[in-house]
Amino acid sequence: MRYLAAACGLALAGCGAGDAEAEPTLKGKVLAKTADVPVGGGTMNEDLKIVVTQPEAGVYKAFSSLCTHKGCVVSTPENNVITCACHGSEFAADSGKATKGPATGALAAYQVKVEGDGVVVA
Numbered sequence: 001m002r003y004l005a006a007a008c009g010l011a012l013a014g015c016g017a018g019d020a021e022a023e024p025t026l027k028g029k030v031l032a033k034t035a036d037v038p039v040g041g042g043t044m045n046e047d048l049k050i051v052v053t054q055p056e057a058g059v060y061k062a063f064s065s066l067c068t069h070k071g072c073v074v075s076t077p078e079n080n081v082i083t084c085a086c087h088g089s090e091f092a093a094d095s096g097k098a099t100k101g102p103a104t105g106a107l108a109a110y111q112v113k114v115e116g117d118g119v120v121v122a
């Protein structure tokens, strides 16, 4: 259980599935370079614990990489599916919604936009 406490200790306000708003300090932060985010896949910003996805060409999304089940870090998506290796939950790479349990809550979403060659928090 120690990993869960550590994950939630990162940002108390952001601990939990319901917080879908980017924290003010992240606004304008470059999460990834667009070139590093394959269509149907994604890339992990390990410092910020955010997974950036490109569910369809030119559409970028970003979600907390902390699983809503027990807080493990999820994988980067393959074929638009984000998987948590701890207990097998799956999340949609376009919405963050849980598509397979045991997790039921969606990954917390961040609003992002493309600026230059980067995906940044809007």
Ligand code: FES
Pocket: 067, 068, 069, 070, 071, 072, 084, 085, 086, 087, 088, 089, 101, 102, 103
């Ligand atoms: S912590 Fe992700 S499925 Fe259990």
